[in-house]
Amino acid sequence: MRRGRTARRVASLVSLGFFIVLTACAQNAPQDTFHNLGGPVARKELNLSTPVFLVAAIIFFLVEGALVYATIRFRARSDRDVPVQVHGNRVLEVTWTLIPAVILAAIAVPTIGTIFSLASTPSGPNVVRVDLTARQWWWEYKYPDLGVVTANEMHIPLGKNVAIKLRSVDVIHSFWVPRLAGKQDVIPGRTNDLYFSADKAGTYLGQCAEFCALSHANMRLRVIAEPQAKFDAWVQQQKADAIAPTGGDAAHGMDLLLKNQCIFCHTIRGTQAAGKVGPDLTHVAGRMTFAGATFDFTTDNLIKWVSDAPAMKPGAKMGRGLADYHLTPDDVRAIVAYLESLK
Amino acid sequence: MDAAIETRPGVFKRPTATTGAWSWFSTVDHKKIGILYGATAILFFVVGGIEALLIRLQLAKPDGNVLSPSAYNQAFTMHGITMIFLVVMPLGAAFANYLLPLMIGARDVAFPRLNAFSYWVFALAGIFIYSSFFLGGAPNGGWFGYAPLSTKAFSPGHNMDFYALGLLILGVASTASAVNLLVTVVNMRAPGMSLMRMPVFVWMVFVVQFLLVFALPVLTVGLIQLIFDRLMGTNFFNATKGGDPLLWQHLFWLFGHPEVYILILPAMGIVSEVLPTFSRKPLFGYPVVVFSGIAIGFMGWGVWAHHMFATGLGPVANSAFAVSTMFIAVPTGVKVFNWTATMWGGSLRLKTPMLFSIGFVTMFIIGGLSGVTHAVVPSDYQQTDTYYIVAHFHYVLFGGAMFGLFSGVYYWWPKVFGKLLNERVGKLHFWLMLIGFNLTFAPFHILGLQGMVRRTYTYPKGRGWDGWNFVSTVGAFVIALSLLVFFYNVIVTRRRGAVAGNDPWDARTIEWTTSSPPPEYNFAEIPVIHSVDDFWHRKYVEDKEGRLVRVPSGGADEEEHDRGSGVTDGHGDDHHAIHMPSPSYFPLLAAIGMPIFAYGLIYSRILIAAGALIMLTGLYGWALEPGSE
Structure with missing residues (x-):
């Protein structure tokens, strides 16, 4: 009688726990590896994970159940209890060695299959090639066949495979867009490969997954998957040189930018700014974010950034506009106006 | 002889005191050294715990600003270094030092002064690493110290010098200690104690010493290359000069994975002693449990690249390491099944040591199962470097190793200090720790699968991570509270704890035959061993149905039995004549x-x-x- 009530209580507690976990998982998590996946690579990885998790859950309940049962069932009633002295059992030992081995072998087969199927990088004219360079703390994407260079926000056409060559110029990073594909480390001195494709349009969030010092947390990225026509239009726009503003703050800002040290690090095609250290700014205003996809591309954020970048992003290699480059707040506003014109 | 000592100049006067504060600096007694190891490790545990609390405060909500990014990087790096090298490893060494000679019926370890040397090198290396906080900044490149981030070009301060040199010195301590314990086990077992009569704890410690002796040189090679790169301008890890950053990862994890078993096997040994004692049954499948431990020790060498699945090793290597990683779960599972079978049909006395041991098994199962999910390489592409991994290894190293070690603390405390830790306070400690542990680390599974990356000092709003991070921080403080309860227990026990006597748990192994605490020479007469769980079989015999029968008129007969079979090593009953090494x-x-x-x-x-x-x-x-x- 009493035992039944306890069991019911335990059961309701357990189901309550499950409910809490499930609701927690269902909340909006844009880097979730389990829900709303955007492409076949991530799905292939999930399709392998799900049955493994199920098997693990079953084993978990069986073994923990046996332990908890044993703990409750075999409690000493008195100090004088003398249990039967069992030293072992050969059949049992062989059984519980073989059963896990068989289960693991069963998991190993599809695992190896998926490893090899993910390792065969697609090629051909229908593949979008991207050369990725990781730096502390942002990403550069070059599309060698399309003549496009951009940073942090990668545009890809829906349904096409994107084959990425990953290189690092400083320390080890790891490229990760959870809803599209698992991680690929980016290691100096090596070229690694990663491919994925998206079959759902949208903006996919990601970030660097290998510790890379001070602003590791601020090395984020986005992948924007869009229909082919939209992607083609984006490419056309990206290929064009920057258009010089004809007057107002923006023109003044362009002057200031080109006279200052900005040009040693940044490229703005169509001007003499041709630095290769920082992100290409030719179409920077076409991005939603900046500085490792960390900050929204807004006037306020840009003013803060140009005034004092390291204060916003620890370790940022760009100097402080006010203190190091001796810009006035008005200069900063003008430069920001120019940046905002670089659509 | 006294005259000879007096003629020496002051500082070189041979220390003679075996009691008093100064005796701790010159002691070569394995028991005192064991206590020193334990006390130092607990001290570092508190420091590493404070670092953990700071980390959890910083991450309690998005865009936290409790720590600066630089302070955060030092905190998580030092938390890892501390918990692995300055807490769990030395706690294992503490138990090994104190108990191993007692459990094999020896009077000390093989090289008592080398033992003291090991301890002092360890303690001073810990102080050396921590002194960096006052000398410009602590190590900040992660406990794994990945090159080239750890090289001078990207870590120009002295932070990572302290890392590389500190670990190198710690390696000296561990190597010396490992050699010492290996020789002790091989050469100093009491008569009759064949290898397959050794307690499982001794076996596991024995396996661990082999792992240390072989694994540490690999780390040492890597560390020396790193030091050369940093201090002398070599290019082992500098890709722009033809070096290879991945070389570091191979060396580090070739050490690092056996290291995981170095951390967990002593706890498994402790649990294998505690479960039978409190179930009043022998360990189920003793030879299988021993062999599983050895198998884990061997297989631990073939799995290191599972830390590197995302580095681009290629499908063949990834497949091979996936399979080896999966199959190391087999001997691990076998151990869990044997522990469960040990409890099955027993008469369980749920005292605090037993609770911690059961806690170990239940939590370790979770860590083991999540470990198998990492072995599924394509899943690991998603999981690696996320909080899912952090959850996994905390279930293994905290839910596993630390629970096992606390089980050992409660179990052997009466032997070491002569008084039983308070049961009620102990149980409160256990339940608080179990709840706090799961509150802290269970949410990490979900956070990781929701894409939260490790080692980031902050995270933005809108990623869906806020709630579980807050829960986890609350849990961390519950763990801290449970430790305060433990320290309260220590104080209460010291003041008015129950006197333990030789054998408070009705235990099975021979360390419980001697007094609590044991005399300096451990055993007045070296015992002669007739079976596994020798002490138990002196107290009980089994009837035809396998039922226990207490040996009639226990005590007196026991002593007679003792005396009858003891080896007197020429000193008879005059205990003061037993020859012990001098401080x-x-x-x-x-x-x-x-x-x-x-x-x-x-x-x-x-x-x-x-x-x-x-x-x-x-x-x-x-x-x-x-x-x-």
Whole structure:
């Protein structure tokens, strides 16, 4: 009688726990590896994970159940209890060695299959090639066949495979867009490969997954998957040189930018700014974010950034506009106006 | 002999005291050294715990600003270094040092002064690493110290010098200790104690020492290359000059994975002692449990690249390491099944040590199962470097190793200090710790699968991570509270704890035959061993149905049995005539030279010379003084 009530209580507690976990998982998590996946690579990885998790859950309940049962069932009633002295059992030992081995072998087969199927990088004219360079703390994407260079926000056409060559110029990073594909480390001195494709349009969030010092947390990225026509239009726009503003703050800002040290690090095609250290700014205003996809591309954020970048992003290699480059707040506003014109 | 001592100059006077504060600096008694290891490790546990609390405060909500990014990087790096090298490893060493000679019926370890040296090198290396906080900043490149981030070009401060040199010195301590314990087990077992009569704890410690002896040199090679790169401008890990950053990862994890078993096997040994004692049944499948431990020790060498699945090793290597990683789960599972079977049909006395051991098994199962999910390489592409991994190894190293070690603390406390830790407070400690542990680390599974990356000092709003991070921070403080309860227990027990007697748990192994705490010489007469769980079989026999029958008129008969079979080693009953090694300052002196030498490598050549001189003086003095006077 009493035992039944306890069991019911335990059961309701357990189901309550499950409910809490499930609701927690269902909340909006844009880097979730389990829900709303955007492409076949991530799905292939999930399709392998799900049955493994199920098997693990079953084993978990069986073994923990046996332990908890044993703990409750075999409690000493008195100090004088003398249990039967069992030293072992050969059949049992062989059984519980073989059963896990068989289960693991069963998991190993599809695992190896998926490893090899993910390792065969697609090629051909229908593949979008991207050369990725990781730096502390942002990403550069070059599309060698399309003549496009951009940073942090990668545009890809829906349904096409994107084959990425990953290189690092400083320390080890790891490229990760959870809803599209698992991680690929980016290691100096090596070229690694990663491919994925998206079959759902949208903006996919990601970030660097290998510790890379001070602003590791601020090395984020986005992948924007869009229909082919939209992607083609984006490419056309990206290929064009920057258009010089004809007057107002923006023109003044362009002057200031080109006279200052900005040009040693940044490229703005169509001007003499041709630095290769920082992100290409030719179409920077076409991005939603900046500085490792960390900050929204807004006037306020840009003013803060140009005034004092390291204060916003620890370790940022760009100097402080006010203190190091001796810009006035008005200069900063003008430069920001120019940046905002670089659509 | 007294006259000879008096004629020496002051500082070189041979220490003789075996009690009092100063005796701790010159002791060569394995029991005192064990206590020193334990106390130092607990101290570092508190420090590493404070670092953990700071990390959790910082991450309690998005865009936290409790720590600066630089302070955060130091905190998580030092938390890892501390918990692995300065807490779990030395706690294992503490138990091994104190118990191993007692459990095999020896009077001390094989090389008592080397033992003291190991401890002092460890303690001073810990202080050396922590001194970096006051000398410009602690290590900040992660406990794994991945090159090239850890090289001078990307970590120009001294932070990572302290990392590389500190770990190198710690390696000396562990290697010396490992050699010592290996020789002890091989050569100093009591008569009759064949290998397959050794307690499982001794077996697991024995396996761990082999792992240490073989794994540490691999780390040492990597560390020396890193130090050369940092201090002398070599290019082992510099890709722009033809070096290879992945070389570091291979070396580090070839050490690092056996290291995981170095951390967990002693706890598994403890659990294998506690479960039978409190179930009043022998360990189910003793030879299988021992063999599983050995198998884990071997297989632990073939799985290191599962830390590197995302580095681009290629499908063949990834498949091979996936399979080896999966199959290391087999002997691990076998152990869990045997522990469960040990409890099955027993008469379980749920005292605090038993609760912690059951806690170990239940939590370790979770860590083991999540470990198998990492072995599924394509899943690991998603999981690696996320909080899912952090959840996994905390279930193994905290839910596993620390619960096991606390089980050992409660189990052997009465043997070491003569008083039983309070049961009610102990149970409160256990339940708080179990709840706090799961509150802290269970949410990490979900956070990781929701894409939360490790080692980030902050995270933005809108990623869906806020709630579980907050829960986890609350859990961390519940763990802290449980530790306060433990320390309260220690104080209460010291003041008015119940006197333990020789054998408070009705235990199975021979360390419980001697007094609590044991005399300096451990056993008045070296015991003769007739079976596994020898002490138990002196107290009980089994009838035809396998039922226990207490040996009639236990105590008296026991002693007679003891005396009848004891080996007297020529000293008869005169305990004071037992020959024990004399205390010595030289191990401490030799150890002091090491961190000074290391400071010298960072700061000045004079210190190198001074450190070397002190070390040599210590070693010469050590070599020239007789083992005992």
